[in-house]
Amino acid sequence: MxxxxxxxxxxxxxxxxxxxxxxxxxxxxxxxxxxxxxxxxxxxxxxxxxxxxxxxxxxxxxxxxxxxxxxxxxxxxxxxxxxxxxxxxxxxxxxxxxxxxxxxxxxxxxxxxxxxxxxxxxxxxxxxxxxxxxxxxxxxxxxxxxxxxxxxxxxxxxxxxxxxxxxxxxxxxxxxxxxxxxxxxxxxxxVLKENLAEIHPVDLADIIEELDHDQRMAVFASLDNEHASDTLEEIEPNVQRDLIGSLDIAKVVPLISAMTPGQAADILSVIPHSQAEDILEALSPEMAKKVKAITEKQEEKVIHYTTQKILRFQPETLVEYVQNDYPNHARGKDVIMYIYVVDTLDRLLGVVDLKELLIADDKAPLSAIMTENVISLNAESTLKEASQEFERYGFRALPVTDDEERLIGAIPYRDVMDLTHHLLE
Known part of the structure; x- marks a missing residue:
């Protein structure tokens, strides 16, 4: 970014x-x-x-x-x-x-x-x-x-x-x-079960799309929730519909809950309305509210797409601290290609691209390598504005701040540009 x-x-x-x-x-x-x-x-x-x-x-x-x-x-x-x-x-x-x-x-x-x-x-x-x-x-x-x-x-x-x-x-x-x-x-x-865990969700989605229904369900059932959720996001809508329609709601809800609101809305948009309603009722109230606002087009604010699962550090943090334990820092995060630099009040000071982090001097603080001129969105920004920023700069995620420049979270590119329910039209 x-x-x-x-x-x-x-x-x-x-x-x-x-x-x-x-x-x-x-x-x-x-x-x-x-x-x-x-x-x-x-x-x-x-x-x-x-x-x-x-x-x-x-x-x-x-x-x-x-x-x-x-x-x-x-x-x-x-x-x-x-x-x-x-x-x-x-x-x-x-x-x-x-x-x-x-x-x-x-x-x-x-x-x-x-x-x-x-x-x-x-x-x-x-x-x-x-x-x-x-x-x-x-x-x-x-x-x-x-x-x-x-x-x-x-x-x-x-x-x-x-x-x-x-x-x-x-x-x-x-x-x-x-x-x-x-x-x-x-x-x-x-041997599938010995290899599935090593396959990237994008590649695994391609494989699953090639299988017949029974094979598809057998493969999907063997995945843990996080891997299954990431893979489900990458699968074509007709296959998503086939999978979700064949899974028990107790299995579907954890998968949907692990997604960002935008991706959850994208998934629910391709399945029958009655089934989507059942899933919404089973989600947490906060998640259900965000997803429902998106799917019903009641609001078109980026705040409903924003995830707080991001990497944020203070400016004095050394590069080596982030590099050496990056897998643990990034675990469970939705946006991992950017490191957001904030002060003690969580105000956004700058951003470090992952590529820049990898080539930086180990002993340098993040403040020395961050980009201070940050393109960001406000909580009241619209999806149209987010789309224009993504198209103009080609970023993979955009930070979202409040009126005091405090970092609320970030919105991934895919949650605006790759959704099938076309809220921007």
């Missing part, structure tokens, strides 16, 4: 989705001349989802195959256009430790947690983003089988019938073995 954090990046191109079956065997073209066909993709598993590093290009008439790095690909579609100076430097066979997507994953069995067969991988979904190509899912469903038989057009006709379709996020897939040579094994899923 410092002045130099103002944000407004240029619009990024939309992600482009394709399936491996749609590009296998397509011509690979250099300067409008066909040099071979796509035989496979070589991937690396360096993150939660693999990244395509090279094309394995097959050639006819006894010519050696080519391994062309992904960064040399200009176009990916009904043909693949590459930009290289000559073929000879790229003539090679895949190295022994290369992970070949088609060879090692397509047509392999998928085993569940008990080693029982789930299905067979008929296709693999790829997403091109920011000039990189990622492997996001394996497809074991009916549409994938149709694509494999060259009947891709039928998938659009039958798209409404998805009962047999199952797209499994790669985040579920165990890493493929190293030095696998010609892999003949099965594709195995990760």
């Amino acid at each position: 410092t002045q130099n954090e103002a944000a407004a990046g240029a619009a990024k191109p939309a992600d482009k989705e394709t399936f491996l079956s749609e590009i296998l065997g397509v011509p690979v073209v250099l300067k409008e001349k066909k040099i071979g066909t796509l035989g496979d993709l070589i991937i690396v598993e360096t993150a939660r989802i693999p990244e395509v590093k090279s094309l394995y290009v097959k050639r006819s008439f006894g010519y050696p195959s080519l391994i062309i790095p992904w960064e040399n690909v200009v176009e990916l579609g009904h043909r693949i256009t590459v930009n290289i100076t000559a073929l000879e430097p790229f003539e090679a066979n895949p190295p022994e430790d290369a992970l070949l997507l088609k060879d090692y994953v397509m047509d392999k069995k998928v085993l569940d947690l008990e080693e029982s067969e789930v299905e067979v991988v008929y296709d693999i979904r790829l997403v091109q983003r920011n000039r990189k190509l990622y492997v996001t899912d394996v497809d074991t469903g009916k549409s994938a089988r149709l694509r494999r038989f060259g009947l891709g057009k039928l998938t659009r006709v039958l798209s409404a019938d998805t009962a047999e379709d199952q797209m499994i996020s790669w985040t579920y897939i165990q890493p493929l073995p190293n030095n696998i040579g010609s892999f003949k094994g099965d594709v195995k899923l990760k």
Whole structure:
């Protein structure tokens, strides 16, 4: 929330989705001349989802195959256009430790947690983003089988019938073995209960959205309240509705209570009115009042979105004190990317961005590194005013003060800009 954090990046191109079956065997073209066909993709598993590093290009008439790095690909579609100076430097066979997507994953069995067969991988979904190509899912469903038989057009006709379709996020897939040579094994899923606690709520939300209802409920039920609450905030509204509608109110109320009022209102706005009323009645009177004011649009003041779960310290506090015990300081807080500096009367003196804290001298007091020119909101500020400030500066949260400049709390960006009930319209 410092002045130099103002944000407004240029619009990024939309992600482009394709399936491996749609590009296998397509011509690979250099300067409008066909040099071979796509035989496979070589991937690396360096993150939660693999990244395509090279094309394995097959050639006819006894010519050696080519391994062309992904960064040399200009176009990916009904043909693949590459930009290289000559073929000879790229003539090679895949190295022994290369992970070949088609060879090692397509047509392999998928085993569940008990080693029982789930299905067979008929296709693999790829997403091109920011000039990189990622492997996001394996497809074991009916549409994938149709694509494999060259009947891709039928998938659009039958798209409404998805009962047999199952797209499994790669985040579920165990890493493929190293030095696998010609892999003949099965594709195995990760052990969920040993991994769920380590998955960030945003990533976990993506996984949960991919599951069917029974799997979704089983996964969600295994989470502790704090993790479940954070994850619920990140899930798409239709999935939120599915989850909350299937949970007992005794389970829902602690989840809603752990949220900020804005996020709680966002959740309640997507479920049936009668159910939302039951939940409101079970919340604390103060929380229910704030949430109700938001959902019914009775008031559009930022005070109803403000959270007091923030980091605040006095100006003489040393950087090392905040750094050394930051996980404990931040535990249970709704805004953790900013440290607010206040005097003994809680008047707001300045703010320190987390990034600035991490690079600051350990022995420096917060007063030496804080930004004194703080953009803040008043308790009487409207949501429209908050929206304008967020759009202008790109802050991730804004402090809220009273008429005496005392710090009341802060309002997160998401609680104004990302809500589905559109109070600003």
